[in-house]
Amino acid sequence: MTKSKTKRARKPLKDLTLLDRFLFDTAMGVPEICQNILSIIFSDREVPPIRIGISEKSQESYYDSRAVRLDLLAFDENDVVYDAEAQKKNTGGRNLKRRSRLYQSHIDVNLMEPGDLDFGKMNDVYIIFIAPFDLFGMKKYKYTFRMMCDEVPGTPLDDGAVRIFLNTRGENDAEESPELVEFLHYMEKTSHYDKIIENERVRELADQIENLKGSQEVGVKYMRLWEEMEELKQEAIAEGLEEGRAEGRAEGLKEGRAEGRVEGRNEGLAEGRTFNLLENIQKLIKNLNISADQAMELLEIPQEERAVYREKIESKS
DSSP states (O other): OOHHHHOOOOOOGGGOOTTSHHHHHHHHTSHHHHHHHHHHHTTTSOOOOEEEEEOTTOOOOTTOHHHHHTTEEEEETTOOEEEEEEOOSOOOHHHHHHHHHHHHHHHHTTSSOTTOOOGGGOOOEEEEEEESSOSSSSOOSEEEEOOBOSSSTTOBOOOSEEEEEEETTOOOGGGSOHHHHHHHHHHHSHHHHGGGOOOHHHHHHHHHHHHHHTOHHHHHHHHHHHHHHHHHHHHHHHHHHHHHHHHHHHHHHHHHHHHTSTHHHHHHHHHHHHHHHHHHHHHHHHHHTOOHHHHHHHTTOOHHHHHHHHHHHHHTO
């Protein structure tokens, strides 16, 4: 397949929603917008002014780019830590729930200096996932999790860690603030919902997002990122196919001759393809700071094959 045939059309910046990773991450990198979004999510309190912090001690995890993106965190003036993630695709309840655990662990490991034994100094941490699907199936807009005691119901561990899952398609409007409900609708329909916004704070956010979309700097950044991702995708596909054919053919013919059957060649081709696609997945993860699932999406790996690559990637971590 030629490069021109596989190249995708770039989605216009104006059509992005806040569930698109580029726009969400760009917005959360602006302290004023980040504070606005967090204050809407925590509608029972006003989140103090935010600073965007860069963790110099961050541990890179090549198989999950979001762990790498955790270098970028929001801190309020009380040093409460926030990490908010837009999750557009449903990769499974087990995957996403445990990924939230991974994110929390990556934050926690960087909150203390080596040798420091005063764990009471650890910051409060909020991990927030925003998604256009209901991970728990109870039609709620918001699911908040804290550690609780099994033996004494209602007794919290109070360890300062909270994980929140937001669902843009909840149905319990009467149980949540109108502000949060409208924000979650706006998250999914950013490009054409802004004209009918009623809540003042969400309207302010919509104006902030429109200003971002109209920024020349943001537009150039988006175009360059898309071009880099497309080039890497094309290179990875071409390299994987070529190396997979060459190595697989050589190994397959060798095994086929030894065993006196044609199947060896086919098995060798398959093994060569798997090896090279695995390398290309890891290359995309490292170079683009994207997740393994996003890398496999770019490489157009069939859904039924992806579990094999996830297992191989995680076994090397």
